[in-house]
Amino acid sequence: MTSVTFAPTAAPVAIPVREVLPWAVFAGLVLMIALYFVGAEEGATSLIRGMYVHEFLHDGRHLLGFPCH
Numbered sequence: 925m926t927s928v929t930f931a932p933t934a935a936p937v938a939i940p941v942r943e944v945l946p947w948a949v950f951a952g953l954v955l956m957i958a959l960y961f962v963g964a965e966e967g968a969t970s971l972i973r974g975m976y977v978h979e980f981l982h983d984g985r986h987l988l989g990f991p992c993h
Contacts, residue, residue, distance in 0.1 A: 963990045 962985055965971065966978045978992070985992050 962988060966992060 961977060962981050965981070966975075970977075982992065
């Protein structure tokens with residue numbers, strides 16, 4: 925009987941930081957904006973008049989542990 929062993933032939937490809945950095949900054953900015961709207965968009969810090977954003981994100985606020993009452 926013959927024994928055949930397969931070895932990987934592809935080498936890992938390096939990802940340049942210059943290509944990843946703009947996307948990482950963009951994702952961080954989007955996450956910070958989302959965190960603001962879920963965690964702080966109410967009362968004195970509100971950027972949008974009314975309670976529409978607060979009521980829309982109310983359950984997510986409790987799910988993530990932010991107090992709102």
